[in-house]
Amino acid sequence: MIEVAGLSKSYWVHRREQHFGAVVASLFRRRTEEVVALRDVHFSIRDGERVGFLGPNGAGKTTLMKVLCGLLHPSGGSARVDGYVPYERAPDYLRRMTMVMGGKSQLIWDLPPADSFEMIRAVYGIPSATFRVTLGELVDLLALGPLMHKPTRQLSLGERMRCEFAAALLHQPKVLFLDEPTIGLDAGMQAAVRDFILAYNRAHGATVLLTSHYMQDVAAICPRVVVINHGTLVYDGDLRDFVRTVKPEKVVSFRWSGSVLPGPLLAAWALRPTPDGRIEARVGNERVPELVRAVMALPEMADLMIEDPSLDDVLREVYGQAGVEAAA
Numbered sequence: 001m002i003e004v005a006g007l008s009k010s011y012w013v014h015r016r017e018q019h020f021g022a023v024v025a026s027l028f029r030r031r032t033e034e035v036v037a038l039r040d041v042h043f044s045i046r047d048g049e050r051v052g053f054l055g056p057n058g059a060g061k062t063t064l065m066k067v068l069c070g071l072l073h074p075s076g077g078s079a080r081v082d083g084y085v086p087y088e089r090a091p092d093y094l095r096r097m098t099m100v101m102g103g104k105s106q107l108i109w110d111l112p113p114a115d116s117f118e119m120i121r122a123v124y125g126i127p128s129a130t131f132r133v134t135l136g137e138l139v140d141l142l143a144l145g146p147l148m149h150k151p152t153r154q155l156s157l158g159e160r161m162r163c164e165f166a167a168a169l170l171h172q173p174k175v176l177f178l179d180e181p182t183i184g185l186d187a188g189m190q191a192a193v194r195d196f197i198l199a200y201n202r203a204h205g206a207t208v209l210l211t212s213h214y215m216q217d218v219a220a221i222c223p224r225v226v227v228i229n230h231g232t233l234v235y236d237g238d239l240r241d242f243v244r245t246v247k248p249e250k251v252v253s254f255r256w257s258g259s260v261l262p263g264p265l266l267a268a269w270a271l272r273p274t275p276d277g278r279i280e281a282r283v284g285n286e287r288v289p290e291l292v293r294a295v296m297a298l299p300e301m302a303d304l305m306i307e308d309p310s311l312d313d314v315l316r317e318v319y320g321q322a323g324v325e326a327a328a
């Protein structure tokens, strides 16, 4: 169980002066200013849930992850994870959780992953028999066999990320903090990492907290999202409800093998071509049957689809919208 109540976090940064005089004065007396990264955030997460933290750049997602991991002290409010106060950094808490940050490595660069794994075994005091079984499972699930004895610096990004996941999970944590875990990976490797996260969640009942700028990651992994904007929580709930609340419309699309679409149809529904060669229109839910009837009457129509708007579209709307609270 994760409980966050009234959580706030500010950073104090030195103010950068613009004018020469002010720069000289700052050598003697530096001015600081407050950057509010989190403001009075409340939520709770049950064991085994998979929750995505969404928000634009600088919203406060990584700060929230770092407070929950115990890397940062909050400026106000409180957080408890599995009954522990993370920033007290109790050894038992550190054994229950892990953090994977895309772009950051816990593997030793010049050593092969097998040696890093052995070091992690010693740090966590994992019994040898348990270590062998867990490592065997991770090697199978992540296809690490051919990578185990190559120096980490020789691995590709995708190969290294698979090893990073193994390193992060050797102690079988119950809470996973994943901050952009698929960043820089190709589409196939992103899908493999997503499948692995879901498999680990199912097998161990682990709680998963994820931030990702790849909306496919969030849509595939997280039934629930917590949306943060300028440090403030603006939505907490079901991902599909979020999409439907912010953009209560459907995307109706189809393939068209005729030459010219009838003018009145084009004008009435604002039909437009998509980059993947389909024709689409966006309409309010109540008008979908009428549009579908009109499209079905076209002789050269094929492959009709009715979908929710993409999460990317929804977030563009929310981040660009002043009254984001309306979505909550």
Ligand SMILES: Nc1ncnc2c1ncn2[C@@H]1O[C@H](COP(=O)(O)OP(=O)(O)OP(=O)(O)O)[C@@H](O)[C@H]1O
Pocket (backbone or CB within 6 Å): 011, 012, 013, 035, 036, 037, 055, 056, 057, 058, 059, 060, 061, 062, 063, 064
């Ligand atoms: N160490 C720091 N010192 C000063 N300000 C910081 C520090 N870390 C983050 N900030 C500021 O706090 C705010 C929140 O940053 P944070 O990294 O948590 O956002 P984020 O939602 O993770 O962004 P992104 O999606 O770009 O990773 C930003 O304004 C950022 O500039």
